[in-house]
Amino acid sequence: AQSVTQLGSHVSVSEGALVLLRCNYSSSVPPYLFWYVQYPNQGLQLLLKYTTGATLVKGINGFEAEFKKSETSFHLTKPSAHMSDAAEYFCAHYNQGGKLIFGQGTELSVKP
Amino acid sequence: NAGVTQTPKFQVLKTGQSMTLQCAQDMNHEYMSWYRQDPGMGLRLIHYSVGAGITDQGEVPNGYNVSRSTTEDFPLRLLSAAPSQTSVYFCASSYGVSNYGYTFGSGTRLTVV
Numbered sequence: 001a002q003s004v005t006q007l008g009s010h011v012s013v014s015e016g017a018l019v020l021l022r023c024n025y026s027s028s029v030p031p032y033l034f035w036y037v038q039y040p041n042q043g044l045q046l047l048l049k050y051t052t053g054a055t056l057v058k059g060i061n062g063f064e065a066e067f068k069k070s071e072t073s074f075h076l077t078k079p080s081a082h083m084s085d086a087a088e089y090f091c092a093h094y095n096q097g098g099k100l101i102f103g104q105g106t107e108l109s110v111k112p
Numbered sequence: 113n114a115g116v117t118q119t120p121k122f123q124v125l126k127t128g129q130s131m132t133l134q135c136a137q138d139m140n141h142e143y144m145s146w147y148r149q150d151p152g153m154g155l156r157l158i159h160y161s162v163g164a165g166i167t168d169q170g171e172v173p174n175g176y177n178v179s180r181s182t183t184e185d186f187p188l189r190l191l192s193a194a195p196s197q198t199s200v201y202f203c204a205s206s207y208g209v210s211n212y213g214y215t216f217g218s219g220t221r222l223t224v225v
Contacts (some may be wrong), residue, residue: 001152006154009152016115026213027208029118030180032209032210032211034213036213038214042218043202043216043217043218043219044155044202044204044216044217045215049211049212049213051210051211087177090154090155094210094213095208096144097160097162097168098144098160098162098168098206098209099145099157099160099170099209100145100157100204100214101156101157101171102147102155102156102211103154104152104153104154105152105154105155
């Protein structure tokens with residue numbers, strides 16, 4: 001069965017530090033992978049996506065992610081955290097029909 | 113475009129009551145889904161649809177019904193509400209999930225007492 005695992009339910013970084021949010025997927029077929037962000041009391045907003053082609057994808061707000069098939073991973077990074085990056089981040093995996101399956105989410109805190 | 117519109121935004125139900133969460137999109141998207149969000153569990157797929165007249169179960173379908181009579185609307189029905197259905201519900205739509213992902217509504221916060 002298709003699944004997505006996000007390592008760490010809560011990550012805390014200092015402002016200006018590297019952000020690394022981890023995501024691993026399980027799939028027997030090449031996946032389509034997404035990262036979404038949710039600010040408090042709001043819906044989800046697409047950050048970036050991997051469909052085919054280049055394995056390093058860039059998204060909004062300075063975030064990027066690298067698809068590594070050998071590690072079944074799609075980790076999200078940002079070189080320098082801003083206070084405005086504090087939110088919950090979700091990794092999602094699609095491989096058939098209309099089913100987009102989400103991980104458990106990682107809450108990012110940014111300390112001044 | 114209004115995008116994905118969910119109503120109501122907040123609702124309190126008594127155990128055993130029924131209700132329908134409304135979802136409408138004006139983007140002519142074929143794909144639509146319903147998710148519930150609970151702390152520590154991420155978003156879990158309830159039901160989804162790949163076009164008018166076609167629906168299928170997701171990860172947690174029990175206690176919920178859906179229908180898709182038009183491209184625009186995808187209502188979610190709770191037949192007999194239970195406290196375990198207290199959650200935030202999100203509707204989403206897409207032109208093509210593999211290439212575009214889903215566009216989400218702003219959610220409905222449901223409390224069952």
